[in-house]
Amino acid sequence: MAELSAYDLISAEQAIGLVGRDGILFLDASWTYPGGPQPRTDRVIPGSIPFNIDAIADSTSSLPHTLPSPADFEQMVGALGISNSTGLIVYDRMGVFTAPRVWWMFKIMGHDNIAVLNGGMPAWLAAGGESAETLSRPVAPARFKALFNADMLASFEQVRQAVDAQDHRILDARSPQRFAGNGAEPRPGMAAGHIPGASNLFFQTLMDEQGLMDISRIPESLRTEAAEPVITTCGSGVTACILTLALHLNGVQARVYDGSWSQWGSQDGLPVETGAGTSL
Known part of the structure; x- marks a missing residue:
């Protein structure tokens, strides 16, 4: 093998x-x-x-x-x-x-x-x-x-609790435009913006000119000594995994919010933030 x-x-x-x-x-x-x-x-x-x-x-x-x-x-x-x-x-x-x-x-x-x-x-x-x-x-x-390793997954309920408690680092892999609520969502009926308290780490910032992943571009504040547990999110749970892999290679274990914005942005009554917020 x-x-x-x-x-x-x-x-x-x-x-x-x-x-x-x-x-x-x-x-x-x-x-x-x-x-x-x-x-x-x-x-x-x-x-x-x-x-x-x-x-x-x-x-x-x-x-x-x-x-x-x-x-x-x-x-x-x-x-x-x-x-x-x-x-x-x-x-x-x-x-x-x-x-x-x-x-x-x-x-x-x-x-x-x-x-x-x-x-x-x-x-x-x-x-x-x-x-x-x-x-x-x-x-x-x-x-x-x-x-099954449940520690690699963040459920909707866990993300809601993390937002309320403000005890996790939530990283959103979408583009700055979509994160801020200024870009159109590819799926109809979705709110514009991001999960309250989330930071934007656009997945393409981890690529070089050839499209290769450059894990050294993970911000130093997130490497190995991450002060808070990390949840990654995106539009539908795909590019969140790019962040999760890059963090893993830097010694940081993150949970993927599988529902991501497809779930959060389609639910009535959930808090949504707009604006540039924090970018990494």
């Missing part, structure tokens, strides 16, 4: 060196929304299979791509041929956008043997990695057993 838990974030050169290694599976997690980052290439890693965050989700939830129950997750990923011994390298074709969401999904289910391909498919191509036109079909089904 190839052990990837020591990586969490893996370079294209390191990942290319693992091609063909027994027990390694590449997952293409590419996903976007109207107005969101678009794929920078149509090419994919040979042998990789699709991981659809809209399909591997709680089908009973009205919110987008909500984390499924551990039992449902076991069945869904087992059907993809993923077992507890499978080493996973997850990437997307935007650079670093949806892959951290899939990393978080597996980590919260107790699967540490997973790494995000830093820079995604564009970095893979730049490093000379081979490519294909189409994704592969899932391999034979496998058995996956989840070990």
Whole structure:
């Protein structure tokens, strides 16, 4: 078994060196929304299979791509041929956008043997990695057993309590315009603004010119010695996972508010703040 838990974030050169290694599976997690980052290439890693965050989700939830129950997750990923011994390298074709969401999904289910391909498919191509036109079909089904880690998730009730108690650092990964309430929300019927007391840490500030994740750009005040527990949020729980991964790499463990603004901004009677507020 190839052990990837020591990586969490893996370079294209390191990942290319693992091609063909027994027990390694590449997952293409590419996903976007109207107005969101678009794929920078149509090419994919040979042998990789699709991981659809809209399909591997709680089908009973009205919110987008909500984390499924551990039992449902076991069945869904087992059907993809993923077992507890499978080493996973997850990437997307935007650079670093949806892959951290899939990393978080597996980590919260107790699967540490997973790494995000830093820079995604564009970095893979730049490093000379081979490519294909189409994704592969899932391999034979496998058995996956989840070990759920509740400490990586913030529920709606926990976020409400954190807002009232003002005892958590809430980081919002959306753009400054959306955070301030000046930008249109991509989903209809959503309030404009942010969760009271939240700080804005726009996920794109963690990228360099090539779209690679630069974890050194995490503000010093949030590294290792975080004075308060951290909750990350965004529009629908995707880019919040970019912040969570970056914080994790800096020794800070954060909870993801899975419902994020799709839940908070659609509820009547909840407090909403507007304006630039605190930006990091």
